[in-house]
Amino acid sequence: MSGERTLVSIVCPAFQEEEVLPLFHRELAATLAPLEHDYAFEILYVDDGSRDGTLDVLKLLARQDPRVAYLSLSRNFGHQAALTAGLEHARGAAVISMDSDLQHPPRVLPQLLQTWQQGYDIVITIRADDQRLGLFKRCTSAAFYRLMALLSDTDIRLAASDFRLLSRRALQGLLQLREQHRFLRGMVQWLGFRSAEIPFTPDERKAGQSKYTVRRMLHLAGDGLFSFSRVPLRIAAYLGLLAVGVGVAHSAWYVLQAVRGAERAPLDLEYLTVATHLLGGAILAAVGFLGEYVGRIYEQVKGRPIYVLKEQSPRLATQAQREAA
Numbered sequence: 001m002s003g004e005r006t007l008v009s010i011v012c013p014a015f016q017e018e019e020v021l022p023l024f025h026r027e028l029a030a031t032l033a034p035l036e037h038d039y040a041f042e043i044l045y046v047d048d049g050s051r052d053g054t055l056d057v058l059k060l061l062a063r064q065d066p067r068v069a070y071l072s073l074s075r076n077f078g079h080q081a082a083l084t085a086g087l088e089h090a091r092g093a094a095v096i097s098m099d100s101d102l103q104h105p106p107r108v109l110p111q112l113l114q115t116w117q118q119g120y121d122i123v124i125t126i127r128a129d130d131q132r133l134g135l136f137k138r139c140t141s142a143a144f145y146r147l148m149a150l151l152s153d154t155d156i157r158l159a160a161s162d163f164r165l166l167s168r169r170a171l172q173g174l175l176q177l178r179e180q181h182r183f184l185r186g187m188v189q190w191l192g193f194r195s196a197e198i199p200f201t202p203d204e205r206k207a208g209q210s211k212y213t214v215r216r217m218l219h220l221a222g223d224g225l226f227s228f229s230r231v232p233l234r235i236a237a238y239l240g241l242l243a244v245g246v247g248v249a250h251s252a253w254y255v256l257q258a259v260r261g262a263e264r265a266p267l268d269l270e271y272l273t274v275a276t277h278l279l280g281g282a283i284l285a286a287v288g289f290l291g292e293y294v295g296r297i298y299e300q301v302k303g304r305p306i307y308v309l310k311e312q313s314p315r316l317a318t319q320a321q322r323e324a325a
Contacts, residue, residue, distance in 0.1 A: 005040040008113065009092030012100040013046045013082035018053040021045075024100045025061055025068075031106035039113065043068045045100065046086040049076035055311070062313050074310040080182040080223070081307045083162060088175060089316060096165045103202040104163040111198050112165040121193035123165040128201045160185050163200070167193070180299050180306065181223040190228075226292055233293065236286030243279050 010028070014021060025043075032041050047055045047070060058070040071085050083097055094116050098104040108125060115123045162184060166174065170193045177187050189195075226232070312320075 005036075005038060006094070007040045007042065007092045009090035009095045010041060010043045010109075011046065011083065011086030011090055011095060011097045012043065013048055013079055013086060013097075014050065014054050014058070014100045015048040015076060015079070015082070016050045016052050016054060017100055018050070018057050020101050021054065021057045021061070024102050024106075025065070027102065028106045029065070031109055035110060035113065041067050042090070042092060044086050044090055045070045046082040047072040048079065048082035049073045049310075059313075069313040069316050071309060071313075071316065072311040074308040077307045079162070080184055083184060084175075084182060085307045085309070087166075087171060089312075090171070091319075093168050094165055095168075095171050098163045103204075104161065105200060105203045108163070108198060108200045115196045115198060116165050116167065118196075119194065120196040121167040121170040122188060122191070122195035124188070124195060124197055125161050125163040126197050126199045127161050127163075128199055160189075164188065169193070178306070179227060180304070181227055181296055182306070183223040183227050186228045226296060232289040236282070236289050239282040240286065243282060 012024075017024075028043065035041075043065070045058045045061070045068065047058055049072075055070070055072050058068075058072075062068040062070055069089075071089060073082060073085060077085075087095060087097065094113070096109065096112060098106075104125075112123050112125075166188070170188075170191060173191045173193070174184075174187060177190075179187070
């Protein structure tokens with residue numbers, strides 16, 4: 001490239017990562033150094049309501065590195081909300097999102113930028129199977145993506161991650177989607193822009209512990225399922241129709257026996273108990289599915305913000321005031 005360098009934004013959410021952030025930033029800076037002939041970079045960290053010293057570390061990094069800016073949310077709004085906050089404040093012609101725990105290796109950044117220069121608006125990364133993860137996490141992750149592929153109309157790639165590059169026009173399209181329950185992997189695929197894939201092998205976490213508990217994983221899986229599929233509602237309807245069909249067939253069998261003058265078979269108590277439990281379970285499941293969708297509609301129509309800012313670096317505050325003027 002010649003002339004003015006292209007601005008690239010790197011958005012990195014962080015929650016309780018005071019130990020690993022200096023290591024991550026050092027490795028990120030080393031990766032960016034040979035690319036700075038062609039690109040200018042801004043590094044935007046988002047503190048997702050951490051209760052440790054994460055914000056203090058980010059302030060120190062911002063003083064030491066002029067490329068660094070930070071946002072701090074008023075509480076822990078979740079990984080997807082923190083990513084959204086960073087994406088909304090990013091100014092680059094291309095925006096890369098990645099976690100700050102070093103499991104999204106910075107060494108992949110040159111490949112992302114090279115693929116973007118080939119004309120792709122979205123460059124997603126596909127995580128290789130990591131044997132260091134527990135068997136439970138690997139199996140549940142694979143099961144979730146296969147379930148999404150079966151139930152959703154949106155093609156969500158197996159082992160896709162939130163480590164990706166978006167062009168400016170893809171980002172503008174994404175920011176028009178204002179769901180409260182955000183599943184960005186599905187939302188990005190829903191956009192439909194030309195996309196490419198890059199495989200990567202996750203690095204080992206250098207410090208701290210993973211914040212992705214089973215509860216958070218289930219919450220994200222629920223957001224993905226209920227945001228991109230109406231199949232649970234259809235399953236409830238199919239179960240209802242099946243129950244009606246079985247009841248009609250059973251009644252017809254008794255009527256036929258009566259017409260033939262055959263002695264009516266006694267109604268078995270065990271059969272009745274099983275049928276009652278199955279029908280009751282189907283009804284409760286249908287009510288639960290319906291309640292989940294209605295609850296999400298209720299939260300959406302309240303129109304609350306996806307996140308609330310507590311603090312931001314002076315450069316971002318000045319930029320916001322300039323844009324508001």
